[in-house]
Amino acid sequence: MNALVPLPVLLPLCAAGLELAMGPRFQRAQRFVSLAVLGAVLVLSVALMVAADRHGPLSVHLGDFAPPLGITLVADRLAGLMLTVSSAVTLLVHLYSLGQGMADRDDETPFGVFHPAYLILVAGVSCTFLSGDLVNLYVGFEIMLVASFVLLTIGGTATRVRAGSTYVIISLFSSMLFLVAVAMTYSVAGTVNFAQLAGRLQEVPVGVRTLLEAMLLTVFAIKAAVFPLAAWLPDSYPTAPAPVTAVFAGLLTKVGVYSMLRTETLLFPGHRLAAPLMLAALASMVVGILGAVAQTDLKRVLSFTLISHIGYMVFGIALAGRDALSGAIVYVAHHITVQTTLFLVAGLIERRDGTTELTRLGGLAKSAPLVAVLFFVPAMNLGGIPPLSGFLGKLGLMRAGVEDGGGWAWALVAGAAATSLLTLYVMAKVWNLAFWREAPPGAAGEGVVLESAEDDDSGDGDGDGDGDGDAGGGEGEGGSEGDDRDRDARGDRDAGGERGARGDRRRRGRRPAPAGAVVAAGLLGQSITTTTRLPWPMLLATGAAVALGLLYTVLGGPLTTFTGHAAAELLARTPYIEAVLGP
Amino acid sequence: MTVSLTLLVTAAVLNAVGAVLLLTRSLTRILIGAVVLGNGINLLVLASTGRAGSAPLLHPHVIRNRLTDPLPQAIALTAIVITLATTAFLLSLAYRSHQVTGSDEISDDTEDRLVALRADVLRRRSELRARYRQARTGSGSTGDERARYRAGRRRLRERMREERAYQARARDVSGNLWNDILGADPEDYRVGAERGSTDAAGRPGPAPAHDAGPTNDPEETGREPDGDQDAPGAEGTGRPDGPDGPDDPGQEGPR
Known part of the structure; x- marks a missing residue:
């Protein structure tokens, strides 16, 4: 069973090489390879999760080098669950991108790079989830980031190059910081293996330990887009193609959250930076959601809700109790799925109407009822409406906060409730503007x-007569009240529509x-x-993602039991350490 | 653990230089910054080796406790490879940026600025209107007031258009490194343009490979001068419509 552990990394990497060798001339074969590999990774992940649940963490030393030298891969419950959710989501997004690629007839374009880059991204994500030492975590991040650079700037249009530059520079900087943290850890403890570090860091002076913790947290907070370090996200994500944005929003930030979860519990138990983390969580939630309220573009709204909801997971990590960690893990799984789904739906809308600008959308509930349903369910899920998984996650976290009972915990519970309500408000606003109201003049008509x-x-x-209609309106006399009001309305509408x-x-x-x-x-x-007729593979993939989000509700009981065990395992630390170093 | 001071000082200098360069707007400078910073950090990784020893080769006559620790070297090698890949990508990104926009500057995110600007201009406009209305009900002479009101609105529109031109190009014409690093105000750019630090058109040069599309259509550009019709809504026409509008999507993307 242990031999299966490296496969979620190896398979996509090898397949990416194979696809690059095949080149763009064998589109069909490329698609088939991608699909087969992603399916295999999903099956493997489920197998690893089940095995880790039954027999405890699985670990493998690559090349049979003992821990301080070799690379260790570990699959425990948390890693297994993350792998399963991420591979399910990547498979669905891949189906969606296949649908989009086919519908756009991209076969004729030099398009050989999308599928390999996507597979490398998957390999990088798997690598971070499985890695058992700090350097391998760094390498996993880098694999993932380099693939994401390619995906984000694919096609090389001016907007994507601009957005990509911001993203590349921020990622580069955080990687450098990570490397410094790795060097410091090594010079302090003489190892980078998590299991060994867990023991050795206890003997390190408190100040040095706190410094290391702060460095690692900063690095992961940049990756995870926690508030003061989140400004890059809404600038860079929305310009990418819909499936890319969806998988980035779902996975890349959660990889940062996962790393925080892993290092905070394993390396720094009883950590001293709980208060700053709580503050960051609160600020993330509130500032993020207020940003979402201010936006008028659906993709940007979703980017800001993403930042906001990262705050919930950081909240769980900061509380660090069993229930809190369990709630955080549930929330990570839920949020990966829901956020991806919402971005996929945004892609459907953009494809159908040519824009995601809310002021220019309207009447979708009538003209595209299927898209409306596909949006409504995950939107309510994100807002935390009771039977859905968003409610379960938020409930678990808030309950843990109330049980903790500290001043910070109460402040965060209040913040979480307010954020939840504001999320609902934002989603209702999107629903009203894009779906429920009458279509504004100039909205997309029936396509043929x-x-x-x-x-x-x-x-x-x-696109004619839309931005210019009011240029002809002229400078009125500025006299009568009615004229003013009229102009006001027009100004507001155009302020939104101009982009x-x-x-x-x-x-x-x-x-x-x-x-x-x-x-x-x-x-x-x-x-x-x-x-306006959407290709069915895209609809099908989105529908499946929505269904996956609903599945968490149906399997709510087993899921929370599982995450409870995972959290207990994280807090106990011994199962992980023994799996790596032997009893 | 013993650490070589030379390594630390060199690393500090390299990191400082790299960090400053990383804060600039030009992608080429950022690229150099990334390379320098990467080297500085590799030195830090190497510094974690401690005292230098003999080469870490296991042969029969080796004295094991005098070997250099090989692990930091392995980590540094990994990092070098990764930096190389990232550098190559940044280089191609800078070149592509030059290809599509005519410069390798990173412009501000247009949406960010728009959100802020829209709010600001709407607020000021309503302030102006309130003051105008108050003055109208108070005194009888409306001609003066109306002229002032209109002048105020025109100023707002001009500001909006300036912002737009700035964000469309986001170019460095101030020629000042510190402005470049810390982010100059639009005023600085205007001053720079008046001083004539760029060519007459205020642009780095004609953007390459643009076909004369309908963007240069007289019907379209003809509307430019009277873009001051009304309110923030009309900025669509105030947009600098030149050939180097930076984000024409996909005009020379692979077809």
Whole structure:
């Protein structure tokens, strides 16, 4: 059984090499390999999770080198659960991207890099979840990050290059910080293996220990987008293609949360930085959700709710009791799924209407009822409406906070409740604007063509008279009240609409769209013409993601039992240490 | 543990230089900063070896407790490889940025600035209107007041347009390293432009490989001068519509 542990890393890496060798000429084979490997990783992850639950943590020393020298991979309950959730989500997102790629007819484009990069990302994520030492964790992060650089800037359009630059620089900086932390840890303890560090760090002077903890927490907080270090996220995520944003939002930040969870429990038990962590958690929740309230673009709204809800997990980590950790783990699983699903739905909307700008959307509940349902369920899930898993996670965390009973804990419980309500408000706002109200004039109509339309001068029916309509409105006399009010309304509407209108004009300049069709950005960022009829693989994948979110509710009992055991295992520490170093 | 002071001092200097360069706006400088910072941090990793010893080779005559610790070297090697890959990626990113926007500067996130600007301008506009209305009900002479009111609104619109031009280009024409590092105000950029530190068009040069699309359509650019019609809504027309509008999506993406 132990021999299976490295496979979730090895399989995707080898498959990525194979796909790169095949090149873009064998699109079908590439897709098949990706799908098969991702499916295999899912099966493996489930097997590892079950085995770790039955027999305790599994560990393997690569090359049979003993701990201080060799690389150790460990799969305990937490790692198994994270692997399972992440591989399920990556499989679904991959299906979605296949649907999108096929519909965009990207076969003709030089598109050989998406599938390999995606697999390398999966390998990196698996590597961080499984790694049993600090250096391997660093390497896992780097594998994941380099793949994510490629995915984020795929197609190389100007917006993506700009967004990618921010992301690359921040990631680079946090990696450097991580490396310094690794060097410091090594010079203090003479090892980088988690199991050995767990023992040796206890003998280190308290000040040095706290410094190490602070360094590692800072690094992971940048990765996880905890509030003061989260500004990069809303700038860089929304411009990427929908499946990429979805998998980033779901997984990359949670990898940071996982690393925090692992190091805080294993290396720094009874940690001294609980108060700063709580403060960061509170600030993340409140500032993040207030940011979401202010945004008018669906993808950016979702980016801010992402930051906000990271706060819940940090809250659980900071409390560090058994129930709190259990709640945090449930919340991580729930949030990976739900946040990914919401970004997938945002992708569907963008594809259907050419924009995710809420002021330009409307009437989707009537014109696209399936998309409306697919949005509504995860949105309510995120907001924490009772039978759904978001409620379970929040309930567990708040209960743990109340039991803790400290001043900080109460403040955080209050903050969590307020954030939950504000999340509901934000989701209701999105629902009202995009789905429930009448479609505003100029919204997407019924499309007819399904084509990656190349230049075609058949018409120009889109995006006109939207940004300019009011330029002709003229400077009124500024006299009567009515005039003022009228202008106010118009100003507000246009203030929201202008971005979309500008985007339209720009696109129109490049490639005129056939009348009645929608101009959206394809996977590579090029303008494509889509229809309002969505490709079924995309809908199916999104539906499956929604169903996965609902599954956590159905399996709520076993899930919380499992996470309870996982949390107990984390706090006990001995099962992990013994699995690596022997009894 | 003994640590070589030379290693530490060199690492400190390299890290400081790298950090300063990393804070600039130009991707090329950031690239150099990343390389320098990476080297500095590798030195730190090496410093964790402690006192230098003989080469860590296991041969029969080796004295085991005089060997150099090989593990930090392995870690540093890993880090070097990773830095190399990241550097290559950043280099290609900088080149691509130059290709699509004509410069390798990283512009501000447009959406961030828009959200802030929109709120600010709307607030000031309503303040202006309130003051105007108050003055109108108070005194009889409206001509003066109205002129002042309009002038105020025009100033707001101009500011908005300036911001827009700035964020569209986000270029460094101040020629001042500290402005570049700490982020200059739009005013500095304007001053720089007036001093003529760039070419007449205020642009680094014509963007490469742009076909003359409808962006240069006289019908479209003809609307430019009277962009001051009304309110923040009209900025669509106040947008600098030149050939180097930085984020035309996908115009030369692979087809």
